[in-house]
Amino acid sequence: MSAPQLLAGPDPSRGSERRAEHVARLGPLPKGGHALIELLVRTGLTGRGGAGFPVGLKWRAVTTASHGSAVVIANGAEGEPHSRKDRLLMTSRPHLILDGAMLAAASVHAKQVVLYIGEEHHAAMRSMSGALTERTEHERRMVRIVAAPPRYVAGDSSATVHLVDAGIATPTTTPPSPRDRGVGGAATLVQNVETLAHVAVIARTGIATDTVLITVAGGVRAPGVFEVNVGTPLGDAVQLAGGASEPVRAVLVGGYFGQWVEPAEAWSLPLDPHALRARGLSLGCGVIGLVPASHCAVCEVAGIMRYLASESSAQCGPCFFGLRALADACTRIAERGTDPGDLQRLQRWSAEVQGRGACKHPDGVVMFLQSAMKTFGDDFAHHPAHIRRSA
Amino acid sequence: MNNSVLWYTTRGAGAVSLVLLSAVVVLGILSVLRVQTTGWPRFLTVGLHRNLALMTLVFLTLHIVTAVVDPFTHLGWLAAVVPFSSYYRTFWLGLGTIAFELLLAIVLTSLVRGFIGQAAWRLLHWLTYAAWPFAVLHGVGTGTDAWSAWLFTLQAFCVIAVLAAIGYRFMTGSRDPLADARSSFQGAVDRREPR
Numbered sequence: 001m002s003a004p005q006l007l008a009g010p011d012p013s014r015g016s017e018r019r020a021e022h023v024a025r026l027g028p029l030p031k032g033g034h035a036l037i038e039l040l041v042r043t044g045l046t047g048r049g050g051a052g053f054p055v056g057l058k059w060r061a062v063t064t065a066s067h068g069s070a071v072v073i074a075n076g077a078e079g080e081p082h083s084r085k086d087r088l089l090m091t092s093r094p095h096l097i098l099d100g101a102m103l104a105a106a107s108v109h110a111k112q113v114v115l116y117i118g119e120e121h122h123a124a125m126r127s128m129s130g131a132l133t134e135r136t137e138h139e140r141r142m143v144r145i146v147a148a149p150p151r152y153v154a155g156d157s158s159a160t161v162h163l164v165d166a167g168i169a170t171p172t173t174t175p176p177s178p179r180d181r182g183v184g185g186a187a188t189l190v191q192n193v194e195t196l197a198h199v200a201v202i203a204r205t206g207i208a209t210d211t212v213l214i215t216v217a218g219g220v221r222a223p224g225v226f227e228v229n230v231g232t233p234l235g236d237a238v239q240l241a242g243g244a245s246e247p248v249r250a251v252l253v254g255g256y257f258g259q260w261v262e263p264a265e266a267w268s269l270p271l272d273p274h275a276l277r278a279r280g281l282s283l284g285c286g287v288i289g290l291v292p293a294s295h296c297a298v299c300e301v302a303g304i305m306r307y308l309a310s311e312s313s314a315q316c317g318p319c320f321f322g323l324r325a326l327a328d329a330c331t332r333i334a335e336r337g338t339d340p341g342d343l344q345r346l347q348r349w350s351a352e353v354q355g356r357g358a359c360k361h362p363d364g365v366v367m368f369l370q371s372a373m374k375t376f377g378d379d380f381a382h383h384p385a386h387i388r389r390s391a
Numbered sequence: 392m393n394n395s396v397l398w399y400t401t402r403g404a405g406a407v408s409l410v411l412l413s414a415v416v417v418l419g420i421l422s423v424l425r426v427q428t429t430g431w432p433r434f435l436t437v438g439l440h441r442n443l444a445l446m447t448l449v450f451l452t453l454h455i456v457t458a459v460v461d462p463f464t465h466l467g468w469l470a471a472v473v474p475f476s477s478y479y480r481t482f483w484l485g486l487g488t489i490a491f492e493l494l495l496a497i498v499l500t501s502l503v504r505g506f507i508g509q510a511a512w513r514l515l516h517w518l519t520y521a522a523w524p525f526a527v528l529h530g531v532g533t534g535t536d537a538w539s540a541w542l543f544t545l546q547a548f549c550v551i552a553v554l555a556a557i558g559y560r561f562m563t564g565s566r567d568p569l570a571d572a573r574s575s576f577q578g579a580v581d582r583r584e585p586r
Binding site for chain 2: 147149151154159163166167168169170172173174175312313314315317318320321322324325341345349352353356358
C-alpha cells in the first residue's frame with residue numbers, strides 16, 4: 001500500500017509516540033475554526049465510528065447549537081468485539097487524536113474535551129493519559145479522561161453523554177441528539193478517535209486524507225489493523241493480513257452492524273466509505289471478518305445474535321424481548337435444525353422490531369440478521385440438527 | 392349525505408371503539424404480565440397494543456365527528472371538547488368527552504415517551520383505568536340502543552374481558568417485566584462514585 005497518513009512515522013508497535021517527535025514530524029498544531037469546518041465539508045470526511053456521518057456537517061450543526069460552550073467527546077470506547085484500530089491509534093498516535101480533539105474544540109467553541117476510552121483498553125488509557133501530561137497547561141485543564149464500560153452500546157453517542165453526565169453508559173432517547181443537547185445540556189460533538197486523527201492531518205495539509213484503518217479478523221493468517229488507501233480492493237487488505245487461512249464462506253463487511261457478502265463479490269469491493277454506501281453496504285467501523293467455509297454459517301450467526309441480544313440495555317421492550325426472541329429462533333435452527341415456522345418468524349419479527357428502540361441497537365441487529373438470512377439463505381433453509389459449535 | 396347514515400356511523404363507530412379500546416386494555420395488561428409463547432413473544436403483544444390504540448383513536452374521531460356534524464343532534468363542537476356542556480344527555484355524553492380526552496392524553500404521551508421519561512409516562516398510563524370505565528358508562532347511558540340484545544352482549548363481553556384481565560393482574564402482581572434485566576444491565580455500566 002502507499003504511504004500511510006495516520007500511522008506514518010515510527011512503527012506503531014513501538015508504542016506511544018512522544019510529543020516532541022510528533023511535532024518534529026508533522027509540525028505545530030494549526031488553528032481550528034470556521035475555515036477548518038468548511039475544509040472538512042469540502043473533503044467529504046465521514047465518521048469512522050460506524051455511522052459514517054459527514055464530519056463537516058456534524059461540526060457545523062454543533063457550532064450552530066453551541067452558543068459558545070460546547071463539549072467534545074473523543075470516542076475511543078471501541079466496544080465492537082473484533083475492532084482493534086482505535087486501540088492501535090490510541091496506543092501509538094495519542095497526539096494525533098489530541099490534536100484532532102483540540103481542533104474540534106476550537107472549531108465548535110468547546111471549553112471541555114472528554115477522552116472516552118474503554119476501561120479495559122489499558123495500553124490505550126496509559127498512552128492517552130501519558131500524552132496528556134505532555135500538552136500545554138491550558139489543554140490539560142480542558143481535557144479529562146473518562147473510562148467507558150466494556151459493553152457494545154457504551155460507544156453509542158447518547159450513551160457516552162449519559163456516562164459523562166450521570167455515570168451510567170446506557171443510550172438515551174434521541175432526539176434530542178447530543179449535538180443539540182448533550183453533556184450538561186450543552187451541544188456536544190461525539191467523534192470517533194480515528195476521525196479526529198484524520199482531522200489533525202487534514203488541518204495541516206489542507207487536503208483530504210485518503211486512507212482508512214481496517215481491522216482484518218477471523219479466518220486470516222495474520223489478523224490485525226492496516227492503514228490502506230481509500231478504494232483499495234478488500235481482497236488486498238486480506239492479503240496484508242497474510243491472506244485467508246482456509247477457503248472462505250463469507251465476509252462480514254463493517255462489523256456486527258454491517259453486511260454479509262459472498263467471497264466472489266467481496267474481494268473486489270473498494271474499501272471506500274462512499275463507494276460502499278453506493279452499493280448498499282457500509283464501511284462501518286472498518287472491521288472485515290472472514291468466516292471460513294469449514295464453519296457453520298448458521299451457528300456463527302446464532303452466536304453473534306445471542307451476543308447482540310445480550311447487549312440490549314433492556315430499556316425498551318421491543319429491543320430486549322424482540323432481539324432475545326430472534327436470537328432464540330436462530331439458536332433453535334442451529335441446534336435442532338431448520339423449522340419453517342422459525343424461518344417465517346425470523347422474517348416477521350425482524351420487521352416488528354425495526355425502529356422500535358430509543359437507540360439504534362435493535363435496528364443494527366435486525367440489519368445484520370436480514371443480511372445473514374439473505375447471504376446464507378440456503379444454509380438457513382436446510383440446516384441439519386447438530387450440536388452447536390461455539391461462535 | 393343522508394342524515395341517518397351519519398347517525399348509524401356514530402353508533403357503529405362508537406361500538407367499534409369500545410371493542411377496540413377493551414382489546415387495547417386487555418393486551419396492555421397481558422404485556423405487563425409477560426404473557427407469551429414461543430410463537431407469540433411478548434414484544435408482538437406490545438406492537439398490537441400500540442397499533443390497536445392508534446386505530447381506536449381513528450374510530451373515536453369518526454364517532455365524534457359524525458355525532459357533531461349530524462344536523463339532527465345539534466350537539467356543537469363545544470360538547471365534544473368541554474365535558475357536561477351538552478344539552479343532550481348532559482351527564483352521559485360528558486363521560487364520553489372525558490374518556491376521549493383521557494385517551495388522547497395517554498396516546499400523545501406515549502408518542503413522546505422519550506421526552507417525558509418512563510416514570511411520567513407510566514403514571515399517565517394509569518389513567519387508562521379511569522378512561523375505560525367512563526367510555527363504557529358513556530356507551531350504556533348515551534347509546535340509544537344500548538339495551539338491544541346484540542349491543543348489550545357486546546358491552547357485556549368487553550366488560551367481562553377487561554375485568555377478567557384486571558382480576559388476573561391483581562392475582563399475579565404487576566412488576567415491570569424489564570425491571571430485572573434493566574437493573575442488571577445498568578449495574579454493569581454504572582460508573583458513579585463511589586463504586
